[in-house]
Amino acid sequence: AQSVTQLGSHVSVSEGALVLLRCNYSSSVPPYLFWYVQYPNQGLQLLLKYTSAATLVKGINGFEAEFKKSETSFHLTKPSAHMSDAAEYFCAVSAGANNLFFGTGTRLTVIP
Amino acid sequence: EAGVAQSPRYKIIEKRQSVAFWCNPISGHATLYWYQQILGQGPKLLIQFQNNGVVDDSQLPKDRFSAERLKGVDSTLKIQPAKLEDSAVYLCASSLVGGGSTDTQYFGPGTRLTVL
Numbered sequence: 001a002q003s004v005t006q007l008g009s010h011v012s013v014s015e016g017a018l019v020l021l022r023c024n025y026s027s028s029v030p031p032y033l034f035w036y037v038q039y040p041n042q043g044l045q046l047l048l049k050y051t052s053a054a055t056l057v058k059g060i061n062g063f064e065a066e067f068k069k070s071e072t073s074f075h076l077t078k079p080s081a082h083m084s085d086a087a088e089y090f091c092a093v094s095a096g097a098n099n100l101f102f103g104t105g106t107r108l109t110v111i112p
Numbered sequence: 113e114a115g116v117a118q119s120p121r122y123k124i125i126e127k128r129q130s131v132a133f134w135c136n137p138i139s140g141h142a143t144l145y146w147y148q149q150i151l152g153q154g155p156k157l158l159i160q161f162q163n164n165g166v167v168d169d170s171q172l173p174k175d176r177f178s179a180e181r182l183k184g185v186d187s188t189l190k191i192q193p194a195k196l197e198d199s200a201v202y203l204c205a206s207s208l209v210g211g212g213s214t215d216t217q218y219f220g221p222g223t224r225l226t227v228l
Contacts (some may be wrong), residue, residue: 011224042202043116044155051214061169090154099168102154107185 002027002093003022006103011023014111019063019078021106023091026072033074034092034100035065036062050074114138116220118204124226130192133223135205137185143167144181145217146189147203155203159189191225199227 007022025031031050036044048059055067061084065076074091086108092100117136125131137144143162144207147155158177160167163184172179181187191198201222207215 036219041221043205043221045219046216049214049216092154094214099157099160100155102156104152104154 002031002095002101004033004091004093004101004103006089006091006106008103008106010107010109011082011112012109015083019076019081019085019108021064021076021091021108022087023074023095023103024072024077025074025091025093027093027095029095033065033067034073034094035059035063035074035076036090036092036102038088038105039088040087047076047089081110083110083112099106116178116204116206116218118220118223120204120223121221122224122228123228125194127196127227128193130187130190131194131225132190133202133204135187135189135220136205137187137204138218141208141218142184143204144187145205145207145210146179146187147205149201149203149222151200157197158189173220194225194227196227199225201225 003026005024034049035047038044047063048057050057050067058064063078088105090105091103119134145160146158149155158172159169159179162179164181179189201224203222204220205217207217209215
């Protein structure tokens, strides 16, 4: 069975500060891991995905995530937050059948 | 390239009524997914189609939910009769291949259903 846990339902950062959104996964087989972003009243947009190649994955809008098997983590980071980054972020895991299992989401607020 | 289209965007109904949602995936995408996203939760897969066949419907409440994908393109999700707990955003997604690959799923804007 696969699942993800997102630590912190709300995260606030100042504009220009580091963004760190945490995700831990559980999977009985080698996982594929994803981060999606959801802006208000919109669907989900893929930020980045890990598919067993490089453990450091770079995505769109300056985001990146590092797969750490020993810690079962896939945390999302961005060096400098921008106002436009304010949104809800979902971590998801997939194992084989391309069925995504999503976490409960982290709402990011960027303070000017 | 046009994205995943969904309609309606919003729907309000009384409990025990029926409702249907429509999804048009990205052209050429073989796999189509319906997700339910309850407020404060992540999306949960309801059903996955590959072409016009069902791959996974294990989370679909089949006593009241049904879905079809005729001709392997558009899809309709129906709820009959609706319950209060069905209030959610219903998201449609599509991917080029699916079925074991790591294809990116592209999501539509969703239909927000409110059951009163």
